Amino acid sequence: MTRITRLIYSLSLSLIGFKTLGEVPDLLTPEGKEKSMDGTKIIGKVVEAGNSNAVSFATVALLMAADSSVTDGAVADVDGVFTISNVTSGSYMLRVTNMGYQTLVVDKVSVAPESGLIDVGTLVLTTEATKLNEVVVRAEKTMIINDIDKKIVNVGQDMLATSTNVSELLEKVPAVSLDENGNPQVRGKGNVIVLIDGKPSSMYGSDLPTILKSFPADLIDRIDVMTTPSAKYEGDGASGVIDIITKKTKIQGVNGGVRLTLGNRENYNTGGNISFKRGKLGINASANAAIRNRYWKREIDRENFLSDQTTLYSQYGTGKNYDGDLFGRIGINYDLTEKATVSAGFNYSRNRFINTSFSENRTTSQADSLMERFSRSSDQKGLGDNTNMYVDYRQKFRKEDHLLTFTASYTKGGSDSDTDFDQEGNLVDLMVRQQNEKLNNRNSVYLNTDYTWPLTPKATVEVGLRTRFNTNDNTNNFLKYDFETEGFEFDPSISNVFAYSDALYTGYSTFSQKTDNWGVRVGVRVTDYNQTINQVNIDQSFDVHFLTLVPSLAVTRKLSDAAQIKLNYSRRVQRPNATWLNPFTDISDPLNISTGNPNLKPEFTHKAELGYSNYEENSGIGPSLFMDYSNNAITRIKTIDDEGISTSRYDNVGRELAYGYEMDFFQRLGEAIKINASGRVFRSEVVSALAQIDNRIWSYSGNINAYIKLPLDFRASAYVNYEGPRAIAQGKREGIVVANMGIRKSMLERKATISFSVQDIFLSRAYKSQLATASYVQNSLYQQTNRQINLSFQYRFGKISASRDDA
Template sequence: MKRIFTFIFLLAIAITAQAQMGGGGSTVVGRISGNVIDSLTKKPLDYATVTLYRSKGKVPLNGVLTDEKGNFKLNNVAPGNYKVTVTFIGYPTKTFDPIKTTPEKPDNNMGTVIVSPGANALKEVQVTGTQSVIENKIDKMVYNAEKDATVSGGNAGDVLRKVPMVAVDQDGNVSLRGSQNVKILINGRPSGAVASSVGDAMKMMPADQIKSVEVITSPSAKYDAEGTAGIINIITKKKDVSGVSGSISGGLGTRQNNGNANLNVNKNRLSVSGNFGGNLTWPQTSNINNYSTSLATGDVVNQQIGTTRTKRYAYVGSGNVAYDFNDKNSVSTGIRFNNTQFSTEGFTDNSGFRNYVQNNNTTTDFGGFDWNADYTRKFKKEGEELTFAGQWSYGKTNTDIDAFYNLPIFKNQQGGNNALNNEYTGQLDYALPINKVIKLEAGGKLISRKINSDYEIFGQGVDGNYVFDKEASNTYDYSQDVYSGYTVLSFQFKNSVGLQAGARVENTQIDGTSSNFVTALPPFSNSYTNFIPSFAISKTFKKSQTVKLSYSKRIQRPSLQFLNPFRNTSNLQYQTQGNPYLSPEISQSVELNYSTFIKSSVINASIYYRHTDDIIESFLTQPEYSYVDANGQTQTIQTNLTSYQNTGNNNSFGGSFFGQVIPVKNLTLRTSINLFSYKPTASSQFQDATTQENKTYLQYNIFGQGSYNLPKNLVIETFAIFNAPRRTLQGRYPSFNMWVISMSKQFMQKRAKIGVNVIDPFNEVKHFDSQVNNGTSLVNTNFALPFRSVGVNFSWSFGKMNFNANPQQKKKRGVNNDDLKSGGDNNGGTGNQ
């Protein structure tokens, strides 16, 4: 590790020294400012365009809009002679040349700039523009959530359900093109909350915090190799504007309530932003029915029927500070914190080897923070850039458990799980445009994860006192270090042809120790190195038509809940256990994509093939299990044990389509369809415990939406989602369908909005059915929970702002840990829950 850090440090010094030696010139920068007023009314002109050129030049260097007081500031201006023009609709352009700045006096205040209206001044001019809800870019699909009225009042899961190629199930688990092996980032960075539990992280984030969602199905070698299906990057709201701005939003509903507020302050070279939001779910009662049937006799072997009442609340906050010392050097730092608490109380009526009732009360509180900092150094050559970035993610989970039985032979239990998760990341990235055709990108990275889980259970003895249960308790320590480096070459040829080729190498080191006082669980270690190539070629034709062919290789490392070898027996009939000897999934995919824009219509279509080796799936067996009851007697039962295995490989052919059309004025229709095959081939040791018989299953995700603009800023929208059941080697898991109707109205010059959402008006309760067949038994699960809801939402934006006229200058900061296979709604940092 010391060698890697030494290498990165020396590389950074060498690059920086070379750039400073070759750069030459002064690094002092200043600003040009002034105040624009009307010559007749003497009132300030807001939203006038101020443009900066070289003296006598014709190519604009920078530009801004004046604020409500007519003020403007052009920042990061190097010493020299410039030309400044002021334009406004109905006014002739006014030019000032030369405007001088020097190293001794880098700032030039032009004072009051007086402009006169032209002879043919327009009486009234209204300029409007609409950003498409879906944008198809060369390397990703972008869903602009803030432009979609139907996402207000929900959470991140509700937003992702509307993103092309993405599906979200009833627990908030996210899949891309049918695979849950997807890496979710927030503002380009990993999140400790997402690593612990994808479902809970999506539920805790208010929809009103989200600006857009980026979907990358064929990442280049620059990205971490983790996530066989691709990357989903959630962008939160943060305006790149000068001045003070912000918004407040919220919603009240029959199922959940939420609120969100954000504030942005951009002053000269300093940018500060903050955000806070949360949600509260009304208590919900769900019902579950588990039963196992023998395939040989058709008899029900055991059954659990239960009811659970759940209460949940969560909040998320963030703060960021960025400062540009000059046009070459900038720093930024930010922190994002989160907390969720949910409590459940209920019972299960068990029948099978013994009839008994189990009452459970569980409270889980988990939270943490992600702190990041980075430094960016730009060089004299346009596009040459060096970035250092670091991040510390911290997570803590506390779970309290109470279990009581109506039969005295079972031990009543109390206890819980305390877990800590620390992740440290260091990253260096360097970009160099070699010439107009070739661009080089290279970098290195280290991710170090340290996880501790302390699971303690106390059983009630015959004297009524609770005694530490050695067999049911466990302490687990886990560490994972990932070392990686990459190189990417991009070529932009004539005739709008682009080519990108890259390679990445990742080395993974894993160590784990599980301490149980009764069961001897040996420590384990593992290491592996992966070579990850990537390739893409694209061609853009006239009329905005683009064709792209890409190849990518990805891996999926198992996270803690897949690896922890401790056997969780809190539910005697349905137990779970991890597998520390899992290998990572390896997938290779080829994709052909076509996109075009025809006036207001958007079409994006792709076909793809993906081959995956060493699939990681849950696997059901039914071994016998022996335990000591409250009377000290040994009991042996047949139980349902779910573990995780590398079950085999899969070949999948698929196609996706997205289209948007405006058939008549004010009506917009959008649809997204993803079809793909699932055809697993089991490894020899698992063939007897599977029932797929080499079948091919057609999977689908379908989304359709329509919106209509009525007079007086009224909008009516509706959308529907249809997903096929998720398949595994042993069975199927629930499908998810939903229908939403909404109406909203904008007022206060479109700064405020109020709306009403209705979710599934004809389904008060939704049922989710799954079925697992291990060759000897059929295990069915029916889960039902309240779903229909009606809600009112509102939003208000404030602040009159001066938008940055040169967004290309904005820097993409931070680390990107596209990492780890996370599963279900398990708390990945806890291990023993």
């Protein structure tokens, strides 16, 4: 290249916002022919139709196949040759443009996890003078990609058609479901670590279900599910790790969107996002406001065998939970050099909640003689907020693609609430009035650094260090009304001041080796973990120290470009959190109280999986065998005293075992219909000789999502999920079925969509459990009683990079 040519080339790159000249490898050098250790390299050449002359400086954009969002790109050199480096596995399109030529869209560019170099060959541009009738090419990326130690689920339009937030997206992900409170589960079990862009979700707030409902679904690019995570991830999360990856803007200019959702029973949601990029500077921001009203009912029927005579207790309760949520974030990134990028961000969330409940409680003898009856109502008002600030630094080194990343984050949050209890009964001592004042303050510091060191073009070592400090101060004051003095008096017997802090120091190392057909990743993480528990009100404190070792192993055998078989193993640890440890006794429901257990020990789980996958563009299948085993599982235990009062707390009860067969698949039927489904048959066991528990059960679960393209730019989808019965401590949790549907239409030249959706169509999301011990038998039900119906409108503005398929 001449000096003038290189100057024009560099200026073109800068103007469109892709790689600068120094970042694009020269294909004439040996480095240009090697695979980047960060991903796959795509190369090709752009020529003119009719004479095969090179089209110099043509713009080549790499787009996600499903929504045509630009993920990367490059500018061809003077000879028409281009290179796009560091491409992760997935399904893409190439869009080639140049002044005076017709735009060319190359469909079906599939990048497999084991790919090194993809040559798309010669791409031919037609001049505008010979342009034919316009042809619009649209495609969807492969829904599922099976990487060496995780399953990547791309968020396509079938998932978005009935989804307004991340919480609704997760229910459609293979092996993932939600519990009655909206917390994610993997294969029917909780204790899941949720990350957002690789960072702890706690950076966005303390209440995970609220965080997931605050993230709009259309901002999510993909969801990574790790049922047997590698040592690169923290050992927490006995059931697995979920990493929610947001979309990144790489095109120049300004673009964004606004959205509004109107729901029945006074449920509303509105928000927007905007991205700006010019030269080396990029800014993105989003905000969301929501009002949610959830109505519920609860039923408990219990036989108590401990008293002199068997007693029968029943409760029927109803309630309403109101949440007013605000969520906002802003991020800034700047390219310091060709290889170094720094970014900073600020996240803020605010939650105002009003919860009301009413319950009728009856205790009778076996002969149906009334012993006591009382009704109890509660009114709670509270406010919480969370502020997070972070800085990220990313440095690439020219030699052998070495990469250094660093993250520093500080989070501060708090909440306070006041609750009034009024109780009336048929006995004098059942006439009770109480007040509960809660105050919580949290602080967290998070430091993380990772280094990628390519030993050879096919062997890589990754090392990392992480430090995390948390403090959590809780004050729970109960006041009891004195009918003689006609005033509230502090009750120290049921009040509590609890201070908790922890410090985590951890480091990991993984080694990855890839050949044409084989891949292996082996790793180990060592963690030094310290907890300080301080029962302030009784001046008791103690420290706990744990040193844990978390190994992992993943082996893959490539059978074809799309098919592979893999064997994974990982050891996980579930450390008790502050809520589980806090010995405060919650008497909000006086016959069904709960308390913490400061003597809890960590739970260690061994996870193994043998799987096969074959995911192509129009169909895919992924069967696997899995096994989870823990010998000191943390489980909620319920005991009953001779007065009929039940107490729930977490304890290390004994052995938990789950094993079975799981399969997911997707299939496109013609151009109009696509079906995604997953299911499993499994055995769950909970056994503890000390607690006299021996529960073993076979079960099955599954979901299916049907997606249909309709005329006039309408799209519809329907989703059904069934989560089968599962053995739990002291009994079993019964199966649950959920059905959702939705339809959406594009308008305003595909810049806007209007959609209608119904969640829990049949009001079948009813959580039932059956417990049976020598001292009691209990059946319980918890169910949300309002079917959610939403009407949503979304509008996108700014530069439209290509024909989008998400309208």
